[in-house]
Every structure is written in structure tokens, then in C-alpha cells.
Amino acid sequence: MASDISKKTGTNQSPLAASTASQSNALWGGRFAGGPSDIMQRINASIEIDQALFRQDIAGSRAHCTMLVACGILHEADGAAILAGLDQVENEIARGEMRFDPALEDIHMHVEHRLKEIIGEAAGRLHTARSRNDQVATDFKLWTRETLDRLDQDLAAFQTVLLDRAEEHSATLMPGFTHLQSAQPVTFGHHLMAYYEMIRRDRGRLGDCRARLNECPLGSAALAGTSFPIDRSMTAEALGFDRPTANSLDAVSDRDFALEMMAALNLAAMHLSRLAEELVIWTSAGFGFVRLSDSFSTGSSIMPQKRNPDAAELVRAKLGRVNGAYQSLLMVMKGLPLAYSKDMQEDKAPVFDAVEAFTLSLAAMTGMVGDLNVVEDRMKAAAGAAYATATDLADWLVRAAGLPFRDAHHITGRVVFYAEKKGVALEDLSLDELRAVDARITADVLDVLGVEASVASRTSFGGTAPVRVRAAIDLARRALAADKE
Numbered sequence: 001m002a003s004d005i006s007k008k009t010g011t012n013q014s015p016l017a018a019s020t021a022s023q024s025n026a027l028w029g030g031r032f033a034g035g036p037s038d039i040m041q042r043i044n045a046s047i048e049i050d051q052a053l054f055r056q057d058i059a060g061s062r063a064h065c066t067m068l069v070a071c072g073i074l075h076e077a078d079g080a081a082i083l084a085g086l087d088q089v090e091n092e093i094a095r096g097e098m099r100f101d102p103a104l105e106d107i108h109m110h111v112e113h114r115l116k117e118i119i120g121e122a123a124g125r126l127h128t129a130r131s132r133n134d135q136v137a138t139d140f141k142l143w144t145r146e147t148l149d150r151l152d153q154d155l156a157a158f159q160t161v162l163l164d165r166a167e168e169h170s171a172t173l174m175p176g177f178t179h180l181q182s183a184q185p186v187t188f189g190h191h192l193m194a195y196y197e198m199i200r201r202d203r204g205r206l207g208d209c210r211a212r213l214n215e216c217p218l219g220s221a222a223l224a225g226t227s228f229p230i231d232r233s234m235t236a237e238a239l240g241f242d243r244p245t246a247n248s249l250d251a252v253s254d255r256d257f258a259l260e261m262m263a264a265l266n267l268a269a270m271h272l273s274r275l276a277e278e279l280v281i282w283t284s285a286g287f288g289f290v291r292l293s294d295s296f297s298t299g300s301s302i303m304p305q306k307r308n309p310d311a312a313e314l315v316r317a318k319l320g321r322v323n324g325a326y327q328s329l330l331m332v333m334k335g336l337p338l339a340y341s342k343d344m345q346e347d348k349a350p351v352f353d354a355v356e357a358f359t360l361s362l363a364a365m366t367g368m369v370g371d372l373n374v375v376e377d378r379m380k381a382a383a384g385a386a387y388a389t390a391t392d393l394a395d396w397l398v399r400a401a402g403l404p405f406r407d408a409h410h411i412t413g414r415v416v417f418y419a420e421k422k423g424v425a426l427e428d429l430s431l432d433e434l435r436a437v438d439a440r441i442t443a444d445v446l447d448v449l450g451v452e453a454s455v456a457s458r459t460s461f462g463g464t465a466p467v468r469v470r471a472a473i474d475l476a477r478r479a480l481a482a483d484k485e
Contacts, residue, residue, distance in 0.1 A: 045102030046345045047110060051093075052352065056142040057107050058090045060135060060218055063238035065126055073129065073228055078122040085119040086111070107139070108132050129230050131222035133252040133340045138218040140348060142239065144257055147355055148210045154359065155203050155268070156480060158366045159196055163480075165369055166192040167473050171466040173451050174289065174379035175388055180281075182386035185451040188374060190464040193472055195275055200479075202268035209264055213257035216241035220248035223339035253339045255329065255347050262326040262351060265358050269319035272358075272365050276315040279368060283309045289382070291373040296364065311368055315361040325354035384451040387416045389426055392448045392457065401440040411438045 065082045068074035074082075089111055092098055104110050109132075116123035170189035175182040216236035219226065225248040232244035245251035282289035296311035328350040332343050390412050397408035415437050419426055427449040434441045447453060459465045462472070 041102055044105060044342075046106045046348075047100045047102060047104065049349050049352065050107045050136070050139075051098075051100055051110075053136075053139040053143055053348075054093045054107050054111070055090065056139040056146075057111055057135065058086050059142065059239065060138045061086055061111065061126060063235045064130055064218060066238060067231055067235045068126075068128060070234060071229055071231055073230065074125055078125055081119045081122050082115065082126050085115045085123065088118055089114050106132065106136075108135050129221065129226040129228040130218060131220075131252075133222050134217045134220040134248075137220075137252055138216060138239070140255070141213055141217065141241075141257055144213060144261055144351075145210060145240075148206050148213075148261060151265075151355075151359070151362075152203055152206055154362050154366075155199050155206075156483060158362060158369075159199050159203075159476070159480060161366050161370045162192050162196045162199070163473055163476055165372065166190075166196065166469065169374060169376075170469040170473065171455075172374060172376050172379060173383040173455060175383045175385070176464070182382065182388050184391055185383040185388050185454050186458075186464040187455055187466060187469055188379060189466070189469045189473070192369075193469060193476070195271065196476055198271040199268070200476075202264065202271060205264035205267065206261065209257065209260040212260065214240075214242045215245045215251075216243070217245050217251035220245060220251035223249055223252055249339050253336075255333055255344065258347060258351050259326070259329055259333065262322070262329060262354060265322050265354060266326050269322040269358055269361070272361055273316050273319045275365060275369075276312040276319075276361075279312040279372075280309050280316070283307075283312075287382070288375055288378045290375060292368060293371045293373065295371065296368045311364050315364050318357045318361050321357040322354045325350035325357075380451070384425060384427075387419065387426055389449050389451060389454045390416050392454045393426065393445065396445050396448050397438075397440070400442065400444060403440070414438075 062083060065074065065079050065086070069076055069079035089098075092114070098110065098114065100110060104113055112123060112127065115126070166189040168189070169192070170187060172188040173185055174188045174191065176184045176186035176191070216232065216239055218235050218239070219230050219232040236242070236244045279290065279292070281287055283292055292307075292309050292311065296309075329347055332346050336343055393415060394405065394408040394412040397403045397411060398405050401408075403411070415426065415429070415434060418433065418437060419429055422429075427446070431441070431443055431446065434445065448457065456465050456467075459468055462468070
């Protein structure tokens with residue numbers, strides 16, 4: 001009997017893993033005289049979501065089976081039959097031949113049920129010394145670890161694009177902003193390198209998360225461990241974990257590994273969203289700093305002149321889902337007593353959705369930055385507007401005239417006021433006009449008032465001078481190369 005949920009999966013409706021509610025009851029107990037209601041069956045089933053974990057679930061079962069044989073808990077013949085059967089089940093699911101039935105509740109029961117169809121009663125021995133509680137924790141950890149590795153690669157690819165564009169524009173002038181008001185001139189390369197640094201920290205946080213999660217829950221059983229003489233270290237090693245979890249209650253109770261990944265993703269998402277917002281601003285007619293390619297722009301159904309930065313806007317919106325998913329999982333977990341509660345079945349859906357939204361947004365951002373058309377003349381013109389080199393005049397007064405910075409700040413403010421009334425840029429004022437404000441100003445000041453000179457002078461470590469930007473890019477490339485070794 002195909003349910004609405006199984007129809008939604010879009011999987012092949014073959015007879016494989018067909019079941020009824022009474023057959024499902026046989027899996028989880030003779031304690032119940034009757035089967036669940038249709039509503040209970042639907043709310044209890046998680047297969048629509050956790051079918052995505054089939055490879056991780058089967059990997060865990062392989063490791064558990066091999067360990068049971070090694071410990072003398074499972075006969076070698078049964079172990080060999082189970083391992084062969086698991087291979088067949090995995091291939092069938094991968095080919096789309098598994099019919100997912102909510103009566104079987106989850107991926108664990110689907111695998112076990114189909115395994116029993118293939119090899120018979122020996123399939124039931126696989127569940128010795130484990131529970132669905134430690135199974136799902138292990139499956140989810142394996143999935144999260146694989147996801148973290150993939151996200152790290154994707155973020156590193158984005159960093160490479162940022163470096164390529166930053167190097168191309170290491171001397172391209174643009175205004176730097178505070179309060180979205182023109183502040184001091186910088187280079188576009190320096191601006192992009194700011195995002196490189198943000199992503200570097202994001203990768204570090206995700207790496208920290210991966211290191212902490214790499215403990216294996218399998219063998220913790222339902223909550224108290226098991227009386228069978230198992231070797232949890234063997235299972236952990238087989239699955240690539242550093243060690244088994246130290247406390248069986250903690251192992252099945254917590255989802256901090258998923259929450260930590262989501263917290264780190266929220267910061268990375270926030271960084272992508274900030275850059276997306278800047279692209280929206282920069283592509284507007286009032287700025288005109290950049291132009292998105294046709295690949296990442298759309299038009300209007302009524303206004304033929306429009307060129308909309310929809311990809312950037314959608315990144316900005318989709319990344320809100322990452323935050324919402326984090327809050328959702330946090331609310332699921334915050335009030336739960338130890339150990340496992342069925343509430344935790346709702347752990348995977350928000351995480352899967354958030355990772356999908358983040359992955360797509362990161363790919364879009366990587367593409368947008370990669371083929372961004374930079375309008376250098378507009379950037380340069382804006383870099384010199386709004387008296388952006390006023391701080392350079394104040395700094396010169398400190399260096400050349402020996403004034404306290406606060407006095408220099410006041411004098412510079414009077415110069416800006418005069419230039420503003422006259423309607424000219426600072427560098428367009430004559431020396432006599434500057435000296436009329438303060439006699440200590442000399443002709444040497446004219447060398448620091450242009451935007452090129454301003455940017456070139458910012459040679460402190462981490463500064464915007466092109467020489468510093470190129471040095472930072474070189475260090476970053478070497479760091480990325482070291483990551484791959």
C-alpha cells in the first residue's frame with residue numbers, strides 16, 4: 001500500500017521492502033496488541049527525511065557486523081551473509097529500487113527489513129548490542145562529517161576566486177565606507193581580501209566542529225551501553241572516528257555536533273549575505289561600481305531597461321533559512337531530558353535544508369564574484385569624492401608640523417569646510433588657500449592629498465596599499481596550498 005509520504009519520495013514503486021503495519025510491529029515489539037493508527041504512522045515516520053542517510057546507515061552496519069564477528073558475538077557465516085546482503089541493499093537503494101514505506105518508520109528498519117528478505121533470519125542478529133538510538137546518532141555524525149569536508153572544499157574554492165579577483169584589482173581604487181558614507185580610499189583588492197579573511201575564520205570554525213564531533217556513538221545502544229563484550233574502539237576506527245564516545249547517555253542524547261555546525265554556518269552565511277548586499281548596492285545606478293554577468297542577472301516583465309541582481313538578492317534571502325534552521329533545532333533540543341526523546345527525530349530536516357540553502361548560495365556567490373565586471377573609473381571617481389583624503393591631511397599635520405592629532409583634526413575640518421563652500425576637492429585648493437587656514441602647511445602636503453597617494457601610503461601591516469594587498473594575497477595562496485597537502 002503506497003502512502004502519500006512514499007509517493008512524495010518519487011522512488012520506484014517496486015515490491016522491495018513492501019510492508020504492513022503489522023510487519024512493522026514485529027520489528028519493534030510484541031508489547032503492542034494492535035497496530036498504530038494512520039495518523040500515528042504518519043507522524044512517527046521519518047523515512048521521507050532520513051532515507052538520505054542510507055549510505056551512512058549501511059556503513060555503520062558493516063562496521064558493527066565486522067566487530068561482532070571479531071568479538072565472537074556473531075558467527076562468521078552470518079557475518080559474511082550480512083555483509084553481502086548489505087551490499088545488495090545499498091545498491092538497490094542507490095538505483096532507486098527501494099520502496100520507502102512509512103510503516104517501516106525509518107532508514108534503519110528499511111535496511112533491516114530488506115536484509116531479512118535477502119538473507120533470512122540472520123539479519124536479525126545484526127541488531128545485537130546496538131539500538132536505533134546509537135545508530136541514528138552515528139549516521140547523523142557521519143553525514144555531518146562528510147558535509148563539513150565538502151563545505152570546507154567549497155569555501156576554499158570561494159577563497160581562491162576572491163584571491164584571483166583581489167590580485168587583479170590590487171591597485172583598483174574605490175571608496176572605503178563607514179556608515180555607508182565615503183570614509184577613506186581603499187583598493188577593491190583590499191576590500192575583497194576582507195571577505196577572504198572572514199571565510200578563513202569560517203573554515204576554522206567548521207574545522208573545529210569536525211574535530212569535536214569525531215567520536216563514535218555506535219555501541220552506546222539505547223542509553224546505557226550493552227552487556228555484550230563489544231569492541232567500540234574497533235568500530236570507531238573502522239568508521240574513521242578518532243575514538244568512541246565516553247558516555248553512553250551523552251552519545252545518544254545530544255546533537256551539539258549538528259548545532260555547532262549550524263552555528264558556524266550562520267556566521268559564514270552572514271558573511272555571504274553581507275557581500276551579497278554590497279553587490280546589490282554596487283550594481284545600483286547610484287553606484288555603478290560593478291556589473292553582474294548575464295548568468296547571474298534577470299530582467300523585468302514590464303520594464304525593459306531593468307537588469308536586476310536577483311542572484312545576490314536570493315543569496316541574501318536564502319541565508320535567512322540557515323538562521324531559521326539553527327533556531328529550529330535549538331528549540332527542539334533545549335527542553336529535552338536525557339536520554340533520547342522522539343522530538344529528536346526532527347533534528348535532520350532543518351539541518352538538511354540549511355546545508356542545501358547554504359551550498360547553493362555559496363555556489364552562486366562564487367560564480368558572481370568570479371565573473372564580476374568591475375567599473376574601475378566609477379570606483380576611482382567615487383574614491384576621491386566627499387573629501388575622502390581629509391585624514392591624510394590630518395596625518396600630515398601630525399607628522400610634518402608635530403601637531404597633536406586632535407589639533408590636526410580640527411584644522412583639517414576647517415580646510416574641508418572651506419573646500420566644501422568653494423565646491424572643490426582638497427587637492428584642488430592652492431597652497432595659499434591651505435596656508436590661510438594654518439600657516440604651518442607647506443607645499444609638501446600637496447603630495448598626500450590625491451587618492452593614489454593616500455592609498456599608497458597605507459603601508460602598515462594589513463593596510464590597503466597595493467604592495468600590502470599583494471603581500472597578503474601571496475600569504476593567502478601559500479596557506480591555501482598548505483591546506484591541500
